[in-house]
Amino acid sequence: SKITEKQALKEQQEADKTSSLPNVGEMTIGQIVSSLKPSQLWAALGSTIVALGGAFALGAKLIVGK
The missing domain is CATH 1.20.5 (Single alpha-helices involved in coiled-coils or other helix-helix interfaces)
Structure with missing residues (x-):
């Protein structure tokens, strides 16, 4: 037993x-961000900045090309 x-x-x-x-x-964005470790937060911020920069660069090429 x-x-x-x-x-x-x-x-x-x-x-x-x-x-x-x-x-x-079911978590809010603030809860998700606050639960990240510092290295995860920096990686997420870095990838967001790179993605935004790429989007702006592509947009600039498309607008200038017309």
């Missing part, structure tokens, strides 16, 4: 771990 109790306790702990994870779909 001790083995079944330990197994049940372990299964309960695993279920608690998965249920305690936040649902990203």
Whole structure:
């Protein structure tokens, strides 16, 4: 019976771990940003800046080309 109790306790702990994870779909942008580690935040900001720069450069080429 001790083995079944330990197994049940372990299964309960695993279920608690998965249920305690936040649902990203229900989080606000502020909550998502505040949950990022500093390196993740810098990577996200850097990629956003690169994407915006690329969009502006492409837009400038398309406008000047006409």
